[in-house]
Amino acid sequence: MKRLSLIVLGFILLFITACSNSAINSSTNSSSGSKGDSDKGKIKIGMTSAITGPYSEYGEGNKRGVKLAIDEWNKNGGINGKKIEIEILDDQLVPDKAATNVQQLIADPEVVALIGPAGSGPGLATVPITEAKGIVHMNIVPQTIAVTYPNGTDQPPRKNVFSFALQNDVEAHVLGKFTGENWKKIALLHESTAYGNSGIDLITEMLEKDFKVKPVAREEYNQGVSDMTSQLSKIKNAGAEVVVVVGLGADLANIKKGMDRLGLNVPLVATNGALSLPYVEGAGDLVLGTIGSMVGALGQDPLSTEAQIFANAYKEKYGVDRYWGNDKENPQLFMSLNVANAYDGANVLFEAIKNAKSTKSEDIIKSLESIKDYKGVNATYSFSGQKHHAISEEALNLFKYVKEGKDIKLVPYK
């Protein structure tokens, strides 16, 4: 028994000398914003995103946006003289991995704010953790409202979450309003994901409430399915005058091809997926006439100063690649949703830290809430205690595919 007591004693000594940020310490006094001001001359940001895996398009895009912003700030001397550093972890859009990454990042006392994951699933899995810790969480991609407003948009947001995503409700309102004003027999079609379900729910609600229109059909499909004949046949049988889709570009291409084959020659109105490359490439000339909603910033001619700076910086660092799109001169609209949003989010965060002159979570939150009319790429940002999302209906435009000569172009609708 002597040996045992010696070992136990050893452990107790080990415990006493153990590092101060052990789990037992931080879980017993997890009061929000216990981060001390770091005097090391740097400001560290944490980020978890889908850097690899099937959704890396968003994660990698976000990473690039954030890096562009950091480069710019650091070139200009950092935040109040402190250089910005970032630690990026990969979650592959898997909720467990995202949650573990977030724990890892917030366990680091130097990390002052987080840039959240690139999907609704990991988003919903991580916000409760960051909320409990009170650390700033910049929501870039997840469109689900519940990430920012757990009890609906008419209730207060999570204190620590600020959203730069194109929220579901905003997109749904634009589409609902547009279709409700123009058609009576509306058919709805959506992918069977959180994004698709909640989007269509919101559109339905709006149509029924504001326009007293009951959709003639509501169908769903799995992402990546090749054939939608049964869904489209039902829609056709219901005598729809317009089809509203919440889904991705690749699936939209199949929907459009199916509509053409079945002779369902009615307009197709869709969420931002309609303006993505896979839709145009997949459906070819059939895209003509399709109307989609999107953050309008990169569709303006000429681009705003901020958008132009962003576009130049991107082109300089990464060149004309898939994120940029096919047009060598102008970045594609879709960059708003995978690169520019992260760029804006990072910029606003840095601006807030600069204004706060502190890296305490409460101070950054206060500072973020007092951001007013900050001009970003996607929108002009203003936050308040009640409003933690930035992209509102004004920032959205409807675009339509038209043919100019031999090229298919996107033009603002009307």
Add this chain to the structure above:
Amino acid sequence: MTKSTFHKITDSHFTKLVLFLLFAFIPFVFAVNDVQLFIFWGINILLAQSINLLSGFAGQISLGHAAFYAIGAYTSGILMTNFGLSLVVTILVTALVNGLVGYLLSFPAGRVKEFYLAMMTLGFGFIIQEVAKEWSSVTGGVMGLSGIPSPQLGTFTFLGIPMGLAYYYWVVLIIVVFFLWMFKNFVQSYFGRSFLAVHRSELSAASIGISPQYVKQLAYTVSALMAGVAGALYAHLMGYIGSNSFGMMQSIEILVMGILGGFGTIIGPILGAGFLTFIPNKLQFIQEYQLMIYAFLLVVSFLIIPQGFAGVLNLRTSLYKNLKHKEKSPLPVHNVLAKREIIDSEANRSNQPILTTTNVIKDFSGLRALNGISIKLYRGEILGLIGPNGSGKSTLVNLISGIYPITSGKISFEDHDITNKQSHYIANRGIIRTFQDPHNVANMTVRENLLLGNHRLYQSGILSCTINFKRSLVEEQEMLVKVEQIMDLSELAHYADDQVGNLPYGIQRIVEVARAILAEPKILLLDEPAAGLSETELKLLIQLIRYVKSRGIPIVLIDHHMEFVASLVDRVFVLDSGEEIYSGDMKGMKQNKQVIEAYLGVAKHA
């Protein structure tokens, strides 16, 4: 360090206590995220052991294990959010629900194996995921289920006490240690051994009285139960569950933990789970290549380390309970075999045949293998069953032991009709057989294989074996003593702790015969036991057969080795092309024309 000292150290209670304390201290030393990783390790250990039991021990591959994990997570998540039940209750209910699901799945899954089973479990995994996705009123559908009390969020209470992550870690630690202890007890009991027997060969398991069906039901039930508990712990850790956490990739990852660690051992899957928990997290800098490396591991793991980490580190788990310090207490010495003549109340009817086949006919897709065979076997005799190759000797043994269904005719044993009964049922009645090529479990030691022979004699219940009730331990010791005795008798003691697969062919045969004897047969059927034996081994075999006969147990002996047969049998029965051509004593046979004809040029070596 020699292997034995290593085992002495790892097996000692002191080491275990130190290890436990080390783990208990983790929250004091490590940061929150690392503690969270340790919790994940614990959850993954449960998952890895769960698939280890099903695939590693019972040999039932599963590509849909995430389904059980999902059911566990959802069940406990829903119970806790909707009904506010405490962790103890939700874990118990979850275990129950999962056990039931596993039990039900064992019925369709028990009918198929290998590749087909892989397909079926793959399908099962997809169905559960689809249900989780579409049944949105209950599971939250694609939006997932949030608001589950979680220690990460400070919303978790246990017995009324709010719990942080560190406390949750201790809860998980205790649960995992408890499960590992039970798991160890379970696999080291006759249940665990019967799993491996079914894994090796369902036929051979059934031949010593193990019901493959029962083993599979048990394997699925217990495995699902463990995965369910892991799911419950996961749901509470995360506070949010969504259907895409439980897809095919998760199932594959669970399988890989087991394979990489080493199936069929206890330490292996623990290491495998640890590897897949910590390595991807700690090697973030290679994140771009992470998926490729993972896939590469899948490709090469079987090629390079077929036994997993456990194989590399030589960490085999022994499959019996040896209570070193207690075994010194002198146990009553019995004979391996109780003497039948004395025990059988029907001894006075010893002129009645113990086994009768009446007009047995067997057709294989139109070809008649046996035509109207009627045999009577009497107590205490050795009946030689001989005939040229393809004459139907083995077929007859296969019919008696219930491996093939009979086309027509009747087989009765001790006045019971056993025609077309399942093989394990027949074995349990006391008809024990051996096979033409030895059907031992190659990766079990001689002692463990012999213990398998005792399988049908065990009385202890599953709970008793899992919790290590004293009665079950005493029983195990008694069986071990019997095994020692038979090893002495068959001179196997030298090989006791060698894996059977590594032993010479002849020794494997002897092991199989010894195993059959340990099953306390009422009839012993030996199918060519002498084939491939050396002179010394043959002597051993004869010694064993004589021993069985001396106990009054009748034997049916098939062999081509005429000298060997002649030296043992009381009576012979000769088959040719499925027909009986002679029945009587050896002397008569040698003069029988038909027999001579049948053998001319066919079996000169006889």
Add this chain to the structure above:
Amino acid sequence: MSSLEFALELIFTGLCVGAVYSLIAHGFNITFWTTKVVNFGHGPFIMFCSMLVLSFLLNGLPWIVSIPLGFFIIILLGFILERFSIRPLLKYPTSMGWIVSTLGVGLFLQALASKIWGAQALAFPPFIFKATDYVSIFGIQLSAQYLLVLVMALVIMLIMEVIINKTIWGKAMKAVAHDPNFARVMGIKSKMVMTLSFMISALLAGVAGILIAPIYGTITPEFGMNIMVLGFVASVLGGIGSSKGALFGGLMLGVIEKLVGGYISTSAEHGVAFLILIIILALKPDGIFGVKVVQKV
């Protein structure tokens, strides 16, 4: 549109979708014949070949060069697969080894593809027919590309039936399937037959890839894995190892899925497919067209 027309439409599109499953299921048969092994990485093979062809096309090569080049590489991969991740594992009594290793090869190709081409959906150009070409049958418009797949599935079935029953190759394959050692004694190069069967299977994956990719319009690294699973269901339904089974299993699965989608709910389509898989396996593991193998003692 009348209800009869709706039903007919569901059945016809079911046949079309089912043809895709058949095409994939054909790829499993040939290796199952020789080795009782099925490539769990078949789906990613399909994806990888279409990705290769696509990237050749994007680099300015014409179809006539891109396709043979793609086929060549995929056949080479089939060879490598057999050599390094199947043959060494056949010595084990369980199928766990090759199931995991072929799955690993598949996942590796998937990871490699997303490293090379990114995870975004890439548009695959129309092949032979335009995406909008259709044929009218009984007033129902069917996509021409789908019909092409249907015809191909039928043609492959006929070729396979002829090869297996009429040619020396088929006999060799049957012999190898029955007993590789015996076949060797008979002068058949068992190992070569096995390797060749995997190369042909890979080629079938390639053919499926370039025919199916235009139907989906866009391809991602994930494309392939998902449809492979349905290909499994199709081949089990028909009886794995049977060409007729692959064809009819696939078509049946397609029709059932579409009928369920049309009359019950599209969200139940796949669930029902997997339920059928489990039921068929439990009741008749060798499928509708399969032959029961007698267990050896």
